[in-house]
Amino acid sequence: MNRIFSGIQPTGNLHLGNYLGAIRNWVKLQKDFDCIFCIVDLHAITVPQDPAALRQATREVTAAYIASGIDTDRCIIFNQSTVAQHAELAWVFGCITPLGWLNRMTQFKEKAGKQRDNAGLGLYGYPVLMAADILLYKGTHVPVGEDQKQHLELARDIAGAFNRQFSVEYFPLPEPQIFGTATRVMSLRDGTKKMSKSDASEFSRINLTDDAAAIADKIRRAKTDPNNLPEDVKGLEGRPEAENLLGIYAALTDKTLEAVVQEFAGAQFSTFKGALADVAAAVLGPIGSEMKRLMADPAHVDAVLRKGADKAGAIAARHLREVYDIVGFLRP
Numbered sequence: 001m002n003r004i005f006s007g008i009q010p011t012g013n014l015h016l017g018n019y020l021g022a023i024r025n026w027v028k029l030q031k032d033f034d035c036i037f038c039i040v041d042l043h044a045i046t047v048p049q050d051p052a053a054l055r056q057a058t059r060e061v062t063a064a065y066i067a068s069g070i071d072t073d074r075c076i077i078f079n080q081s082t083v084a085q086h087a088e089l090a091w092v093f094g095c096i097t098p099l100g101w102l103n104r105m106t107q108f109k110e111k112a113g114k115q116r117d118n119a120g121l122g123l124y125g126y127p128v129l130m131a132a133d134i135l136l137y138k139g140t141h142v143p144v145g146e147d148q149k150q151h152l153e154l155a156r157d158i159a160g161a162f163n164r165q166f167s168v169e170y171f172p173l174p175e176p177q178i179f180g181t182a183t184r185v186m187s188l189r190d191g192t193k194k195m196s197k198s199d200a201s202e203f204s205r206i207n208l209t210d211d212a213a214a215i216a217d218k219i220r221r222a223k224t225d226p227n228n229l230p231e232d233v234k235g236l237e238g239r240p241e242a243e244n245l246l247g248i249y250a251a252l253t254d255k256t257l258e259a260v261v262q263e264f265a266g267a268q269f270s271t272f273k274g275a276l277a278d279v280a281a282a283v284l285g286p287i288g289s290e291m292k293r294l295m296a297d298p299a300h301v302d303a304v305l306r307k308g309a310d311k312a313g314a315i316a317a318r319h320l321r322e323v324y325d326i327v328g329f330l331r332p
């Protein structure tokens, strides 16, 4: 059986990059896979979070999943901290993961910065917890972006290390689920940087709850270069902003980049930006308003999470018991 596991951190400002790069593809996967979509709050606290904002962001990510079309009957949606076995399996994995493997993780180096001694143990162990997330459900396929590939490879290594150490074939080796259609959405202020929740500039990203006017304003102000749009895809070389905006248009309209470049060949940015604002508002408008409706009904959102926690918890409890038996913990 194939099972998808993926997650997003509840750290605010869900944006177009989260939608086109992740959530939209998850919606397509739910037909063919058994899917578990998590709101990874345990991961969020690897850096300081305001408690009220964390709770709010947890509901917001849940609302975004539902508003984007994830079916809460077919899929499991839950927040990580409600299933205690994530932390428990992470401990077991932490005991079989060599420090050398963690020392290679580039995201830790980036996030810890120069003051590495001040970084928390949780930030360091972040990829071990991520491996536990996936393997707790024996996930086989993990849709992740480029930036999480190294963590996923570590999850495979940990699964292999566990199986070898205990001479079992217990955990599957999870595979990255790569999409032809997943779009790496870049900042509207700098076409070489990923669109990010944490960018200081609101004009760098289109939030899923932005209304049509805000979307149009941000696209109008998006960085460009002095030339008109190119005649062919080759002409995008060295023009990251043009490539990003055309790529967003292609993703939003389900067209190929080639087709979109053809459509706007030689056009001025201003003309193209008007068209882009229209399609962005058409796609995001209904999602944003559904998110707002759900956010106004937190009892409903919480009920969805509770149902998800029950379903996830049942699988997690069964698997962790098996793991504890393999490890040799006495069940008196």
Ligand code: TRP
Binding pocket: 005, 006, 007, 008, 009, 040, 043, 129, 130, 133, 134, 142, 143, 144, 148, 151
């Ligand atoms: N680390 C992922 C990110 O920041 C989030 C995440 C946590 C995740 N656990 C996961 C993604 C398990 C996929 C599978 O994007």
